[in-house]
């Protein structure tokens with residue numbers, strides 16, 4: 358009898374929890390999902406916000422090739438702009454990570470991150486970045502943490518970081534427990550190409566992690 362009750366209640370819990378994800382995306386844990394953008398076909402892009410349940414506070418996206426894909430204006434559906442940040446676990450930042458998994462490279466176009474202003478931690482990992490275009494991160498608006506890790510960058514537009522603010526996010530709507538207010542760029546290849554475009558950026562502050570050309 359006891360056992361039957363226990364089984365019944367477990368089933369109830371399982372049934373109450375419905376987790377869904379868009380095509381080429383998978384649930385990891387809590388509000389964390391992975392998506393393989395490089396595997397999505399035209400009907401599956403942009404990444405469909407409405408298909409996520411729970412809503413994706415942490416998104417880890419595999420990328421390779423042109424981002425957003427040819428003919429698309431953005432990576433994520435515009436419904437992302439309606440994400441209810443009040444439902445987020447306040448212990449964790451809302452994060453977006455693009456990852457090429459070492460084997461890939463991306464050609465980034467402005468507007469890729471439209472409607473993603475809820476993101477607090479943004480990173481690009483293991484990517485050969487052919488370019489960082491003008492105002493590449495504009496739509497992210499205010500970040501607590503920006504990171505480019507591993508990989509390399511070939512060309513950076515002079516206005517690449519224009520309209521992006523990286524600061525300790527302390528306002529109510531964006532507050533997270535441990536503020537960083539930090540930019541980190543650590544690449545595994547030399548900055549050789551990067552530095553050819555670097556001089557115009559030297560007036561701007563907060564390029565943490567980079568040694569400047571003398």
Ligand SMILES: *[C@@H]1O[C@H](CO)[C@@H](O)[C@H](O)[C@H]1NC(C)=O
Pocket residue numbers: 435436438471472496
């Ligand atoms: C999505 O982003 C675009 C480009 O920034 C903007 O014009 C549009 O108003 C946004 N959509 C919503 C629903 O906020």
